[in-house]
Amino acid sequence: MGARAQPPADAGAALLQAAREGDAAAVRGLLAQGAPVNARDAQGSTPLLLATAGDHVEVARSLLLAGADVNLQNDMRDSAYLLAGAQGRLEILRMALSYGADLKSTNRYGGTALIPACERGHVETVRTLIAAGVAVDHVNRLGWTCLLEAIVLSDGGPAHQDIARQVLAAGADVNLADRDGVTPLAHARRRGQAEMARILAAAGGR
Template structure:
C-alpha cells in the first residue's frame, strides 16, 4: 500500500479533515483499503466522522463499497445510529437494498440496538423496506423484540415500525410472531402495541392473533 493511502485511511479513521484533504491532494486513492478491506469512507462512517466523510464523498467515495465483512459505509450507519452520517450519505444515493453479512439492511441493526432517532429518520426520509427479512428470518420488528431489552427505546422503535406499516404478523422461520416473542420475554408494553397492531392486521373472524 502506498504511504499516501495509509495516511488517508488513518486520517479518515481519526476524522481529521485537513489530513484527509492533504492525503487526497498528494494522490491517495479515495477507494484505498486497509487490512480488513475498509475504505476511508467506511472508516469515517464507522467513527461518525462527518467532516471527513463529506470531503471523501466530494472526492467521489463510494457509499456502497464493501469490506471483508460485507459492511458498507451506508450499512454501518444502522449500527452507529448516526442520523447526521445517514443524511450525508443519502446525498450520494446509496443502494438501500444492499445487505450485511446477516442479510439485513441498515434498518435491522438500528432496530436491534434501539436507535430511535435513526429508525425515525430512515423511515421518514427513505423508501427502505420496512418488512425486509434477513437470513435468520427476522424483520426489523422481530429484531427489536428478540434482540432488544424491552425498554423505552425499543418500545419507540416498535411504535415507529408499526406506524411505518411493518407487518406485525410476519413470523420468523420457526413461525413465531413478534407478539409471541414479546409475550415470552415479558415485554408487556411492547406486547400491547403488537397485540393492537396484530388485531388490526388480522382478517375479521380469524380470532386472537397469538
C-alpha cells in the same frame, strides 16, 4: 509547469490512517494531492468506512465531496452506509443517503441497515431509514425482520417501543413470524415485554 503533482506511493495508506484518526486537515491535504479516495486497507475497508466507524463527520464530508463510494463493502460486508445505520451515526447516514446509498444492500447477516438500527434502539436512525424507503418487512438470514429484532434482541424498553410503533406505522406486517412460526406478539409475551405486547396487540398482533 502546471501539471498536477503525483500523489506519494503510500497516499492511500496515509488517507486510510488519517480517516481512521479523524484528522480532517490531513484528509483534505491528501485528497488535494490526489490520494485514492476509495483506497482499501487489509480488511477491505475504505477511508469513508473508517471515518464512519469513528463518527468523524467532517472527514466523511470531505471524502464524499471527493467522490467516495458509500456502498463499497469490506470483508465483513460492512459499507459506510450500512455501518452508519447499524451504529446510529445519524449525520453520516444522512449524508450517505444523499450520496446514493443502496437501500437494498445487505450486511453479512443478509439484513438491511434498518434491521440492526431497530435492534440497537437507534430511534432517529430508524426514522431516517424508514423515510428514505428501506423495506420494513425485509427478512434476514436469521429469519428475522426489523420488528422481530426490536423485540427478540432488546429489553422492550421505551426506545424499542418507539421503534415498534414506527415500523408498524410504516406498514410492517405485525404478524410476520420467525422461521419457527413465532409471531412478534408471542415473542414479546414470552419476554415479559408488557407494553411492547400491548402495542403489537393494538396493531392487530396475534
